[in-house]
Amino acid sequence: KRPAGAPDKGLARPVTKVGIVGAGLMASQMALLFARQLKVPVVLTDIDQARVDKGVSYVHAEIDKLAAKGRLSADGANRLKALVGGSLDKAAFADADFVIEAVFEEMKVKQQVFAEVEAHVSETCVLATNTSSLSITEMAFRLKHPERVVGFHFFNPVAVMPLLEIVRAERTDDATLATAFSVGKSLKKSCVLVKDAPAFVVNRLLTRFMGEIIRAVDEGTPFEVADKATEDLGLPMSPLVLLQLVGPAVALHVAETMHRAFPDRFPVSDNMKRFVEAGKTAVWTWDAAGNQTVDPEVAALWQ
Numbered sequence: 001k002r003p004a005g006a007p008d009k010g011l012a013r014p015v016t017k018v019g020i021v022g023a024g025l026m027a028s029q030m031a032l033l034f035a036r037q038l039k040v041p042v043v044l045t046d047i048d049q050a051r052v053d054k055g056v057s058y059v060h061a062e063i064d065k066l067a068a069k070g071r072l073s074a075d076g077a078n079r080l081k082a083l084v085g086g087s088l089d090k091a092a093f094a095d096a097d098f099v100i101e102a103v104f105e106e107m108k109v110k111q112q113v114f115a116e117v118e119a120h121v122s123e124t125c126v127l128a129t130n131t132s133s134l135s136i137t138e139m140a141f142r143l144k145h146p147e148r149v150v151g152f153h154f155f156n157p158v159a160v161m162p163l164l165e166i167v168r169a170e171r172t173d174d175a176t177l178a179t180a181f182s183v184g185k186s187l188k189k190s191c192v193l194v195k196d197a198p199a200f201v202v203n204r205l206l207t208r209f210m211g212e213i214i215r216a217v218d219e220g221t222p223f224e225v226a227d228k229a230t231e232d233l234g235l236p237m238s239p240l241v242l243l244q245l246v247g248p249a250v251a252l253h254v255a256e257t258m259h260r261a262f263p264d265r266f267p268v269s270d271n272m273k274r275f276v277e278a279g280k281t282a283v284w285t286w287d288a289a290g291n292q293t294v295d296p297e298v299a300a301l302w303q
């Protein structure tokens with residue numbers, strides 16, 4: 001059955017090579033998924049060779065883990081590794097049909113990335129963005145071919161979470177959207193078409209969710225109580241652990257986007273800002289015996 005709002009799948013263009021801009025954790029997880037499910041070459045790029053190498057090494061290590069679990073044969077693992085490469089030069093995207101960016105969550109950076117990529121790819125190459133909350137229409141605004149831009153929003157961990165939000169921007173054409181749905185289906189994701197609104201659908205909810213828990217802590221609820229209560233509610237993980245999975249800096253960016261759009265509904269906690277400014281990535285710390293306690297430096301930020 002065709003997903004609600006998806007154009008005729010006959011309009012989808014084939015994808016024989018994928019480019020990924022950014023080689024961070026989310027981008028590397030995407031590289032593995034694309035190579036594994038589409039079985040096409042995937043090239044990761046980033047701003048320096050060390051980042052590119054780190055991304056490719058992550059993918060290769062994940063492939064080794066899959067082989068160790070018996071999910072891939074030794075041959076299959078080698079074939080998969082051969083599909084994933086890295087380059088510093090976006091000219092490596094020249095024959096790509098689908099390029100996705102997962103760089104820093106900043107509109108100007110993403111616009112610049114798309115402008116650079118557009119100089120190297122064919123007129124019909126899809127430019128997809130994994131942005132968590134920013135306007136896809138604005139991102140496409142100054143491009144020669146804004147009709148090939150689409151939102152393609154994964155959830156962490158990319159390999160495990162079934163959902164993919166596909167975002168139609170103002171100028172996105174049917175062939176681009178059909179290609180995005182076709183790729184999403186090949187990746188075995190559950191694709192939904194969402195509007196180009198701040199944080200789309202799911203991050204509106206998650207931002208509210210995490211924001212309210214942080215506010216409860218701001219108001220004096222201990223981290224331990226907030227964590228236990230939400231875990232025992234039956235959520236897959238407590239919002240405070242989810243914060244660590246998503247990355248506090250990303251979560252804060254999304255919260256700030258929502259705050260700009262809806263200031264009354266999405267206040268941003270000053271303690272949360274201090275937490276990110278301090279470079280902290282988790283509320284929790286674990287001792288050698290595996291006991292979980294609140295990182296004292298984090299606790300001090302909330303005093």
Ligand code: 3HC
Nearest residue numbers: 131132154155156157159160161203206236237242246250
């Ligand atoms: N990377 C790859 N695979 C992972 C993983 C990771 N980081 N974490 C877990 N997995 C895999 C495990 O290997 C395991 O696979 P297997 O069954 O094939 O061996 C499977 O997931 C289940 O893992 P576990 O049994 O260890 O753990 P759980 O059953 O507790 O599940 C979870 C872990 C799937 C992460 C679950 O806790 C969960 O669903 N959490 C909620 C995650 C969520 O809400 N994500 C959305 C974040 S918002 C976002 O990303 C949007 C962005 O824009 C901010």
